[in-house]
Amino acid sequence: MIELENVHKSFGAKKVLQGVDLSIAKGESMVIIGGSGTGKSVTLKSVLGLVTPDQGRILVDGQDVLQADRDAFLARFGMLFQGAALFDSLTVWQNVAFRLLRGSLKRPKEEARSIAIEKLRRVGMKAEVADLFPSELSGGMQKRVGLARAIAADPEIIFFDEPTTGLDPIMSGVINDLIREIVVEMGATAMTITHDMSSVRAIADKVAMLHDGVIQWTGPIAKLDDSGDPYLDQFIHGRAEGPIEAIR
Amino acid sequence: MRLLSPLAHIGRAVLGLLAATGRVTLFAIDGVSHIVRPPFYGREFLAALLNIGWLSLPVVGLTAFFTGGALALQIYAGGARFSAEAVVPQIVAIGMVRELGPVLVGLMIAARVTSSIAAEIATMKVTEQIDALVTLSTHPMKYLTAPRVLAALLVVPVLVGVGDIIGIYGGFIVGTQQLGFNSATYLKNTADFLEIADIASSLIKGCAFGGIAAIMGCYFGMQSGRGAQGVGQATKASVQAAAVLILAANFILTSVFFTT
Ligand SMILES: Nc1ncnc2c1ncn2[C@@H]1O[C@H](COP(=O)(O)OP(=O)(O)OP(=O)(O)O)[C@@H](O)[C@H]1O
Ligand SMILES: [Mg+2]
Numbered sequence: 344m345i346e347l348e349n350v351h352k353s354f355g356a357k358k359v360l361q362g363v364d365l366s367i368a369k370g371e372s373m374v375i376i377g378g379s380g381t382g383k384s385v386t387l388k389s390v391l392g393l394v395t396p397d398q399g400r401i402l403v404d405g406q407d408v409l410q411a412d413r414d415a416f417l418a419r420f421g422m423l424f425q426g427a428a429l430f431d432s433l434t435v436w437q438n439v440a441f442r443l444l445r446g447s448l449k450r451p452k453e454e455a456r457s458i459a460i461e462k463l464r465r466v467g468m469k470a471e472v473a474d475l476f477p478s479e480l481s482g483g484m485q486k487r488v489g490l491a492r493a494i495a496a497d498p499e500i501i502f503f504d505e506p507t508t509g510l511d512p513i514m515s516g517v518i519n520d521l522i523r524e525i526v527v528e529m530g531a532t533a534m535t536i537t538h539d540m541s542s543v544r545a546i547a548d549k550v551a552m553l554h555d556g557v558i559q560w561t562g563p564i565a566k567l568d569d570s571g572d573p574y575l576d577q578f579i580h581g582r583a584e585g586p587i588e589a590i591r
Numbered sequence: 592m593r594l595l596s597p598l599a600h601i602g603r604a605v606l607g608l609l610a611a612t613g614r615v616t617l618f619a620i621d622g623v624s625h626i627v628r629p630p631f632y633g634r635e636f637l638a639a640l641l642n643i644g645w646l647s648l649p650v651v652g653l654t655a656f657f658t659g660g661a662l663a664l665q666i667y668a669g670g671a672r673f674s675a676e677a678v679v680p681q682i683v684a685i686g687m688v689r690e691l692g693p694v695l696v697g698l699m700i701a702a703r704v705t706s707s708i709a710a711e712i713a714t715m716k717v718t719e720q721i722d723a724l725v726t727l728s729t730h731p732m733k734y735l736t737a738p739r740v741l742a743a744l745l746v747v748p749v750l751v752g753v754g755d756i757i758g759i760y761g762g763f764i765v766g767t768q769q770l771g772f773n774s775a776t777y778l779k780n781t782a783d784f785l786e787i788a789d790i791a792s793s794l795i796k797g798c799a800f801g802g803i804a805a806i807m808g809c810y811f812g813m814q815s816g817r818g819a820q821g822v823g824q825a826t827k828a829s830v831q832a833a834a835v836l837i838l839a840a841n842f843i844l845t846s847v848f849f850t851t
Contacts, residue, residue, distance in 0.1 A: 393722045414728055422726045428719035441727050446630065492727075 344369050345390060345500070345532065350399035351556075352385055359385050360396070361556030367549075372526045372533045374543050374564075376578060377553035378587065383536045384425055386553065387502045390534070391422060403500070418447060421498035425505050425536075427489035429477035435488050436473035439463060442496045462491040467517045483509045490518065494525060501525060503535040507542050519545035540579055543567070552578060554587065615832075618813075619806045625730070625737040635738035643704050643739070643805070644746035648753065650703060654695050655687070655754035659761025662686055667770050679770065680780035683762035688785060688793045689849070692755035694841050697800030700747055701833035705808040708739055709829035712812025713822040721813070736809040740802060747801025748794040755793055792848045799844060800837045807833035 345367040352360040359382040367373045375383050388394040390401055392408050401408045408416065429438050439459035442448050460470045466487040477485055486509055493501060503522060507515040523546050526533050535546055543550060544564065551561040552575050560572045567579065577585030662683050670676045712735055715721050724731050759781060766772040811829035815821045 388722065391722075391726055393725060417726060417728045420726060422723070424719045424723055426719055428723040430715075430720055430723070441729075445632070446728050 344404055346402040348400045350389060350396045350401060352389060352394060352396050358556055363558055365551055365558050365561065367532060367534060369532055370530045372546055372548045374535045374537060374547035374550050375553060376543060376550060381553045382556065383553055384504055387504060387534060387536065391420060419499045421493035421496065421501045423489045423493040423503045423506055427485040429485055429488055431477050435475050435477065436460065438477065438488060439491045439495050441492060448496050458495065462495050465521055466491045467514055483514065486510065497529060498531065500532045503533065505536055507537060507539050515539065515542065522546045615810055618810045621732055622736040622740050622806060622809060625733045626741045630733065632734055632738055635734060636742055639739045639742035640746055643742050644750060647700060647703055647750055650699050651696050651750050651754050652757050654699055655692060655758035656761040658691055658695060659683060659687055659758030660765040663762035663765040663770065679766050679772065680777045681784040684759055684781045684785050685789065687758035688755045688789045692758055693751050693793050693796035693800060696751045696754045696797065697837040698834055700801060700804045701830055701837060705804045705833040706826050706830050708805060708808025709812040710822055710826045712809060713815030713825040716813065716815045717817060717821055739809060740805045743801035743805035744798055748797035751793055751797030796841060796844050799840050803836045803840060804833045807836065
């Protein structure tokens with residue numbers, strides 16, 4: 344259970360989050376949509392404690408994220424960053440197995456490597472890429488390695504920041520299925536940011552739309568098309584005309 | 592009010608400097624404290640040793656060699672004015688070991704190591720790799736800062752020792768090949784003149800300068816702003832700060848060691 348209560352965050356004079364309230368039940372797949380630059384990535388990062396809110400609280404299973412024991416707290420999470428954020432000094436498999444090679448989840452190198460290769464396979468990558476460096480991969484491949492790294496230690500809570508951006512339609516389908524599978528089979532709680540409406544429909548249990556620093560609309564995926572919310576309607580149909588200004 | 596504004600400027604600058612000093616000091620204490628607390632990252636430490644120590648040898652060797660040679664020529668020419676040419680071996684030895692060896696190695700490390708640490712860490716910051724480290728339950732201070740600072744503390748004194756020897760050797764080559772010194776006498780004069788305290792001061796300076804160089808690289812890297820500009824800015828600031836602090840520390844250490 345993840346709860347955001349009245350979360351505010353500004354960078355200098357720029358107000359990004361202005362009172363975000365959102366709750367995600369255990370085992371639920373929440374998709375966050377919203378315009379570019381509205382603070383979706385900042386929202387995910389504040390749950391992880393990478394960004395400290397100026398105001399408001401964030402609770403995970405009733406515990407304030409800023410007071411939790413960091414190691415135990417983070418061990419439950421996996422995160423795919425928008426820019427993949429692979430370590431360029433390590434090979435692909437060492438990136439994927441990063442958690443399995445050190446710290447509390449450490450295991451023998453051979454085992455870590457075979458888990459890494461298995462996770463790479465699940466994101467549609469061959470074992471041959473395991474020994475390449477991230478700089479030798481295309482953007483979409485890096486994204487999938489980032490995804491493999493996020494799921495490598497079978498986390499309970501997984502955040503995906505634009506998992507299908509930069510992927511071809513078939514690969515997007517593979518990744519959508521994978522995210523759905525992780526939620527359904529492993530019972531993980533997922534928070535996904537995406538601009539891709541077909542992804543939204545494929546992976547969401549619930550959808551939340553962030554606009555002007557607040558959650559403009561939230562509800563189950565089944566209500567997406569008849570919400571009656573003009574902001575949401577404009578967004579999901581990609582209309583230039585509507586209450587959301589095109590220049591932001 | 593107008594008249595007071597320069598004062599206000601100075602006041603602000605001083606406050607800014609004090610605040611920055613405080614932040615750097617806290618960062619340094621934090622970084623050093625992680626060296627002695629587990630977990631330890633052996634692989635990162637070895638990579639840092641290789642990068643800071645071994646790969647710096649060529650530039651350190653060349654710098655020291657040419658400086659030792661030039662020093663011998665200068666002392667010979669200067670000494671000739673009051674017929675004291677014979678002191679070349681002693682002055683080269685003392686000059687290299689007490690001052691030039693540690694300072695030149697320190698500055699070369701600032702140029703080579705501080706800049707690369709700052710640029711690497713800043714790039715990691717900008718591309719969210721530092722955030723990724725955190726989410727993978729790895730403390731950036733432990734994984735990035737501690738191994739580099741420890742490696743620098745250990746290996747820069749060694750580089751300084753090597754630099755001292757090569758600098759003396761540079762003076763020896765010039766002295767014996769060009770200035771007509773007898774090689775056995777040259778070596779004997781050098782060895783007789785140097786004291787353990789000179790060598791110890793040299794190595795202690797090396798340790799201090801290595802620590803400054805690595806900490807400045809890590810600090811400015813971690814503080815980096817966003818984008819390529821942030822990385823450039825962080826790199827520049829780190830080298831400037833490291834060089835100035837090394838020279839200042841050299842002055843302080845020299846006054847501590849050699850004023851009686
Ligand atoms: N570390 C930071 N420093 C300053 N400003 C920041 C920082 N992080 C985010 N911002 C600003 O906060 C705003 C929201 O950023 P965020 O990355 O959350 O957008 P987003 O909703 O994820 O957009 P996109 O869909 O384009 O990824 C942006 O205007 C961005 O410039
Ligand atoms: Mg984003």
